[in-house]
Amino acid sequence: MTKNKLWISGVAAPVLIATMLLALSSRVTANAEPSAPAAAVKIDNFVFGPQTITVPVGTTVTWTNADDIPHTSVSTEGVFKSKVLDTDEKFSYTFTKAGTYPYYCTIHPKMTGKVVVQ
Numbered sequence: 001m002t003k004n005k006l007w008i009s010g011v012a013a014p015v016l017i018a019t020m021l022l023a024l025s026s027r028v029t030a031n032a033e034p035s036a037p038a039a040a041v042k043i044d045n046f047v048f049g050p051q052t053i054t055v056p057v058g059t060t061v062t063w064t065n066a067d068d069i070p071h072t073s074v075s076t077e078g079v080f081k082s083k084v085l086d087t088d089e090k091f092s093y094t095f096t097k098a099g100t101y102p103y104y105c106t107i108h109p110k111m112t113g114k115v116v117v118q
């Protein structure tokens with residue numbers, strides 16, 4: 001039994017390292033890929049940050065709720081609509097057309113932000 005366990009952990013470490021290296025290198029490749037850009041908006045202390053984010057067409061924007069209370073990210077013009085995001089929950093939307101996309105939190109309508117797609 002003990003011998004068997006040791007053998008597994010001896011093999012697992014190099015496999016784990018190889019997997020991590022692979023994950024790292026594929027992430028570098030993904031970043032260099034121009035057709036799949038990504039951007040992040042953090043919801044913290046009742047603020048969308050950055051409040052205005054400017055991205056190229058085709059960018060997937062991901063909102064993450066870093067607050068202890070729920071928020072939403074809803075397009076003022078009905079383009080996208082998140083569910084209620086609890087702490088650490090995320091919502092993503094890919095912007096395929098240039099334009100300005102204002103949005104707000106439906107729970108706290110004074111919370112507003114803007115995505116500018118170029």
Ligand SMILES: [Cu+2]
Nearest residue numbers: 071105107108
């Ligand atoms: Cu809110």
